[in-house]
Amino acid sequence: MSSASASEPDGGDVLPDWVRPLVKESLSERAYRELRVALMRGQLRPDTRLRLRPMSARFGISATPMREALLRLVAEKALALDARGSVVVPRLTLDQLLEIRAIRTDLEGRAAAAGAAGRAAEIDALDAIHARISLCHASRDFARAVNLNTEFHLTLCRLGQMPILYEIVELLWVRCGPILSHLYDDGVPDWEPHPHRRIIDALRRGDPEAARDAVREDIERGGRGLFAHVRAAAAG
Amino acid sequence: MSSASASEPDGGDVLPDWVRPLVKESLSERAYRELRVALMRGQLRPDTRLRLRPMSARFGISATPMREALLRLVAEKALALDARGSVVVPRLTLDQLLEIRAIRTDLEGRAAAAGAAGRAAEIDALDAIHARISLCHASRDFARAVNLNTEFHLTLCRLGQMPILYEIVELLWVRCGPILSHLYDDGVPDWEPHPHRRIIDALRRGDPEAARDAVREDIERGGRGLFAHVRAAAAG
């Protein structure tokens, strides 16, 4: 065996930085990704049926990769199967919403606590996102505020440097995607200070427990619009 | 519209109890299920490649449902894809193991706390499982003890009546499956009382916080064999 490391390709560390391994994205992966962002942006309403062949026609691909993309989202519980085996956008029940909130409290709280040791630049990015949220509130641009709120929480989770935890939390957000547009059904929050600010301040102070508690408060207070909507949908 | 409920099939409630809707299990679902239990029982070693056509030949099915089953497990992170796109049994890193332990502490702890309001019969079932674990320790039947320990934790989680949380925890256990056989690499625990017993007692008393704390202790103390193994595997 040669003296060079076998795991490194030839001259791997003399190549310029901009030489990246080019990502080959399969057709199914592209369809998966597009559907996923559509879900998270609330562009797919609950109970919508995603039939195989019509969908593959829309994406301009054959049934095989389309089915693969749909079933991958089903495996992640972002989509579901009805009795027929058709893929549908799931309708969140009140119990599920309560459960997701509880899990998010645990996991996002842990991520925030772990992120209290994070770098200042990353905390600044969080601050910038919240500033944009405030602007959206002022201009009553709630659609954008919803997306920014998601981005705030996911960015916060990335601070924790826990990839597995992050994936779980992200999936929970994807599951809530179809109803997220109702986040402000309860009205615009005028809390002072906003829980996001308490989170940011706790992170800046490097106080893990304060960060965790602020996350808990944010999750408890926010999301009341979602509960109002789910309750109304269950009654209707 | 007739006065009968439209959601009930004709005469649905006059049929005997043993008339159940028969579950149609697709080929891909059967392959998926078999692979899943094989993973959880530690019958698949890390870095094992599961090539598409050989696997479909072993299962006696075509490539399409086999691919579906494999990719479903990949979506659940129970399996992984290497650079070639081949499905492989993932090798847990130390960081991943630490992260999974932390997440389990949060989620299983919450499930145990919620389960403190559970019925006595279910807690008795938990007690019975632990009794069998003790017998396995006495007879040094560690393979069975590992499976029973998994069953103990998952049964405990079911007590919490939180389906989403349960699914997440179960996936974490599946991910640990390939290395679970090394649970006793560190020796047989002779803790007195065993943390499982503290969990059971706390549940019987209906003490949520004590249950949560006992789970935390169990997860911290147990699993040291796993860490010893992962450390050794990383060095080797």
Place this chain on the structure above:
DNA sequence: GTTCGTTATTTGTTATAACAAACATCCAAC
């Protein structure tokens, strides 16, 4: 008008084949 049975279409499921890329094998050349 309602109900029942028939037909036609659409659905999910599975098998098979074609394709390109990656891999392994082998042999010649030095």
Place this chain on the structure above:
DNA sequence: GTTGGATGTTTGTTATAACAAATAACGAAC
């Protein structure tokens, strides 16, 4: 012995077709 390249195999990916079950559309009988 090592290197280099040609070749044959195996791999993952995608398209297509066949199948059965479910659904929808339609029309006849009461």
